[in-house]
Amino acid sequence: MSSAAVRTEAPAEQTSAALRRSRVLIVAFYFPPAGGGGVQRPLKFATHLPAHGFETHVLAPDDPKWIDRDEGLALPEQVRVHRAHFLGPRGRRPAEELYGLHGMRRAARKGRLLGRRLLVPDENVTWAPTAIRAARRIVRDEGIDVILTTSPPGSVHLVGATVKAMTGIQWVADLRDPLVAHPHRRVESPLVRVKQLGPSRVEDLVARHADAVITASEAISDELRHRLALPRVDTIASGADFDDFDGLEYRRGDRFRITHAGSFFGQRDPRPFLRALELVDGVTARFVGDSRAADREWADASPVADRVEWLSFASRARSLELQRDSEALLLLIPEAGGRGNGILSGKVFEYLAAGRPVVALVPPDGAAARLLRQTGAGIVVAPDDVEGAARALELLRDRWRGGDDLEVLLSPEQHDALSRASRVGELAALLRSLPRPEIPSQPIDDSGG
Numbered sequence: 001m002s003s004a005a006v007r008t009e010a011p012a013e014q015t016s017a018a019l020r021r022s023r024v025l026i027v028a029f030y031f032p033p034a035g036g037g038g039v040q041r042p043l044k045f046a047t048h049l050p051a052h053g054f055e056t057h058v059l060a061p062d063d064p065k066w067i068d069r070d071e072g073l074a075l076p077e078q079v080r081v082h083r084a085h086f087l088g089p090r091g092r093r094p095a096e097e098l099y100g101l102h103g104m105r106r107a108a109r110k111g112r113l114l115g116r117r118l119l120v121p122d123e124n125v126t127w128a129p130t131a132i133r134a135a136r137r138i139v140r141d142e143g144i145d146v147i148l149t150t151s152p153p154g155s156v157h158l159v160g161a162t163v164k165a166m167t168g169i170q171w172v173a174d175l176r177d178p179l180v181a182h183p184h185r186r187v188e189s190p191l192v193r194v195k196q197l198g199p200s201r202v203e204d205l206v207a208r209h210a211d212a213v214i215t216a217s218e219a220i221s222d223e224l225r226h227r228l229a230l231p232r233v234d235t236i237a238s239g240a241d242f243d244d245f246d247g248l249e250y251r252r253g254d255r256f257r258i259t260h261a262g263s264f265f266g267q268r269d270p271r272p273f274l275r276a277l278e279l280v281d282g283v284t285a286r287f288v289g290d291s292r293a294a295d296r297e298w299a300d301a302s303p304v305a306d307r308v309e310w311l312s313f314a315s316r317a318r319s320l321e322l323q324r325d326s327e328a329l330l331l332l333i334p335e336a337g338g339r340g341n342g343i344l345s346g347k348v349f350e351y352l353a354a355g356r357p358v359v360a361l362v363p364p365d366g367a368a369a370r371l372l373r374q375t376g377a378g379i380v381v382a383p384d385d386v387e388g389a390a391r392a393l394e395l396l397r398d399r400w401r402g403g404d405d406l407e408v409l410l411s412p413e414q415h416d417a418l419s420r421a422s423r424v425g426e427l428a429a430l431l432r433s434l435p436r437p438e439i440p441s442q443p444i445d446d447s448g449g
Helices: 037-052 094-098 103-117 125-142 156-167 190-195 197-209 218-228 271-278 293-300 316-324 336-342 346-354 367-375 386-401 412-418 420-433
Strands: 023-028 055-061 079-084 146-151 170-175 212-215 256-261 283-288 308-311 328-332 358-361 378-381
Touching: 023 037, 023 125, 023 156, 037 055, 037 079, 037 146, 037 346, 037 420, 055 125, 079 125, 125 156, 146 156, 156 170, 156 197, 170 197, 197 218, 212 218, 212 420, 218 336, 256 316, 256 386, 271 283, 271 293, 271 358, 271 386, 283 316, 293 308, 316 346, 328 346, 346 367, 358 367, 358 386, 367 378, 378 386, 412 420
Parallel strands: 023 055, 023 146, 055 079, 146 170, 170 212, 256 283, 256 328, 283 308, 328 358, 358 378
Antiparallel strands: none
């Protein structure tokens, strides 16, 4: 299927002929109008790369059929966005659909969900054929130098590997999550073990054929270096979008509000925090984003039911407003058998940009804990330490009651080091370091699938 450009503004003229020849194609399954935290990394890559001299193109699905949509997310003006049709299944949350069902009703629902779970390496793999055709055409028509595929889903890397083999251009694989040892998967599940065969093959494809591999955290990089013996894996953390909070205000109210922004899935558990909330008066908790029915029911039956607000999925603009207009922010990262230590999600950087103190129920020796200690932006408590979380809440509440506005101020050096623009600068340097591709002289045959 042909790709249709929905943005066609040409990048600003560069002063160097070499820079004019630097053209990158980002292939991302999650991209606006899809919503949620997963769209931010590819969106910000595309937003900032033109300032580093790259003519930037993005290939994304016409409709990823994802659960969350955010029509308010603006596409970068200097980027051309191409779309390829997606014929796959609509995004679903199986655990929520199964919750509360028993007997034949539960068995029937499981049967309807089985087909998507058997798709390997993931349920979005059916996008690959149309994405490959579109990417080949973009490479030919636009003179692309390098293709960057960013997961999840892991199947997006099939596009990079195939297009590299067909065209000879350079391929960079970006892994925001581990392809195999994901911290939110229960590895003891037989189905998970079977499904890992697909991601492990994608991971091997990345290891053997990608010209560069980048990840969102050092833990993922270390894992790849150890298991696949890769000589070089670069870590480019997501970074903080300070500019996104420009104009947003903190307004002191008559109650202490702590906000958690983000969806609940896998092993992320709000209950230890809610138990801590029972021990502290004068604090209201707000959960912004997709939540689980089981957690809501548990909270509704607890002594703090009247101090907990569950707000459904919000646009990114609204989520940032609520984060900024909070006394504190709540970060939850599970231990997950030690796998939670390496999680350094985009949410951590978003909280830093919000300028509000963080109560972090996270692995104490993990990457998120280290960053919060280095910046002085939060109080770190083990994920299941109820009393420790209560003490953290009391400390911040009492400071606030005493007139402290609790503003978190980073140094100029910290601000520059943590900014998303700086991180994309690292990506630009890596892209410039790649040798020029040897593009085949014969025309690309688009007659095939």
